[in-house]
Amino acid sequence: MVIVAWKKVCKPYDQGGLGIKSIVSLNVLVNLKLCWHMVHSEESCSALLISRLIGNDREINHNISSSLWSSLKNDYNVILESSTWLLRNGQNINFCSNYWWGEPLINLHLITNFVLDVGAKVYDFIQNSQWNFIYDFTNNFP
Numbered sequence: 001m002v003i004v005a006w007k008k009v010c011k012p013y014d015q016g017g018l019g020i021k022s023i024v025s026l027n028v029l030v031n032l033k034l035c036w037h038m039v040h041s042e043e044s045c046s047a048l049l050i051s052r053l054i055g056n057d058r059e060i061n062h063n064i065s066s067s068l069w070s071s072l073k074n075d076y077n078v079i080l081e082s083s084t085w086l087l088r089n090g091q092n093i094n095f096c097s098n099y100w101w102g103e104p105l106i107n108l109h110l111i112t113n114f115v116l117d118v119g120a121k122v123y124d125f126i127q128n129s130q131w132n133f134i135y136d137f138t139n140n141f142p
Contacts, residue, residue: 028075035075090122 011017038046049068085093085100096106096118106118117124125132 031071031075032078035072035079038072039079087122090126093122095120095122095125
């Protein structure tokens, strides 16, 4: 019987392997795809998972009985940190709570001194294809 290390079997043919995909790598890819879909989908099952597993725009760190969440909770931060927003007209992006500018503005406590609607969209601050902020906001955060 010949035994070959899985690491060697997963190498490309030209490096002496069999070119078989690593199960660990495939699992990471599938988890990232599932997490991306969960975060960006408008389906009711995704909304249910998000509402149950994410609190205050942060993943729940305490133990909950979910084989799905234990696999996805590390990928959630990867998705948020690696994603960028395509603003377009900004109608679907919440100005205060979405991650369109890195950390949500509401978490950075940048908006507490300003009269802003927490439900405001990025669209509300664009006029004639230019930013239209209140005077105090642009002076403090150019």
